[in-house]
Amino acid sequence: MRVLLLEDEYMLRVSITEFLEELGYEVAGFSNGEKAYDAIYETRFDLYLLDVNVPGMNGFELLRALRKEGNKTPAIFLTSMVNVNDLQEGYKSGCCDYIRKPFDLTELQLRIMHALKSHYHDGENTIDFGGGLVYDTEHFSLNHNDKAIALSKTEKEIFAVLLKHTNQIVSVEMFQDEIWGEYVDPANIRVQINNLRKKLPLDIIQNRRGLGYIIER
Numbered sequence: 001m002r003v004l005l006l007e008d009e010y011m012l013r014v015s016i017t018e019f020l021e022e023l024g025y026e027v028a029g030f031s032n033g034e035k036a037y038d039a040i041y042e043t044r045f046d047l048y049l050l051d052v053n054v055p056g057m058n059g060f061e062l063l064r065a066l067r068k069e070g071n072k073t074p075a076i077f078l079t080s081m082v083n084v085n086d087l088q089e090g091y092k093s094g095c096c097d098y099i100r101k102p103f104d105l106t107e108l109q110l111r112i113m114h115a116l117k118s119h120y121h122d123g124e125n126t127i128d129f130g131g132g133l134v135y136d137t138e139h140f141s142l143n144h145n146d147k148a149i150a151l152s153k154t155e156k157e158i159f160a161v162l163l164k165h166t167n168q169i170v171s172v173e174m175f176q177d178e179i180w181g182e183y184v185d186p187a188n189i190r191v192q193i194n195n196l197r198k199k200l201p202l203d204i205i206q207n208r209r210g211l212g213y214i215i216e217r
Contacts, residue, residue, distance in 0.1 A: 001116065001140065001160060002178070004045040005029045006036045006062070007078060008054040012101075016049070019105045020112075024140065024156075033057030040066065043181040046164070047116060048075040049108075052090070060093045067094035074119040076111055078103075113138055120164050127163070129217075131202050135163065144201050154179065155196040162205060162215045171212040 007013040008031040030036035034056035050059035080101040127135040132145040142149040
């Protein structure tokens with residue numbers, strides 16, 4: 001899962017980045033709202049963590065602009081503001097949650113997990129594919145008959161992208177954008193997907209020849 005973090009307090013930005021990376025998230029950190037806004041059009045993110053009072057475009061302005069353009073990626077505001085009017089402004093801008101500073105990083109982890117589950121998995125803790133195959137939405141892991149399936153980092157990301165686009169065909173170009181953020185040899189991507197499919201006890205990843213791959217539920 002790829003997270004965009006907009007936070008102009010250097011040490012807090014570093015602390016959050018290191019904490020989330022240890023949990024397996026990929027984090028891109030910014031201190032300027034306009035640079036963060038530009039980055040969103042170069043890379044796909046699964047979640048935005050946005051401070052409000054930052055140089056350039058502030059967090060409210062950034063999210064309002066994204067929502068106006070049809071971007072529905074979940075967003076959590078990180079702010080020291082305590083006024084109820086500010087809280088209302090945040091939700092009107094299109095956030096799904098709001099966390100006040102100072103906060104415990106474990107609380108941030110829980111808020112992120114909730115936001116991702118609510119947006120991408122309808123709040124489910126697990127997704128049951130039948131045949132003993134279950135996806136844990138809290139730990140982003142696959143289990144078969146209560147035993148973890150060993151997946152590489154890239155295989156986990158491929159599965160997460162497919163699951164995020166359940167019932168939609170995911171093209172090679174979409175994998176390039178959402179996982180690597182740059183051009184990757186399509187043959188290499190297909191090899192990675194085939195390796196993932198071989199590890200699964202059920203044939204839940206279908207190949208749509210010439211179009212891409214899909215998980216149907």
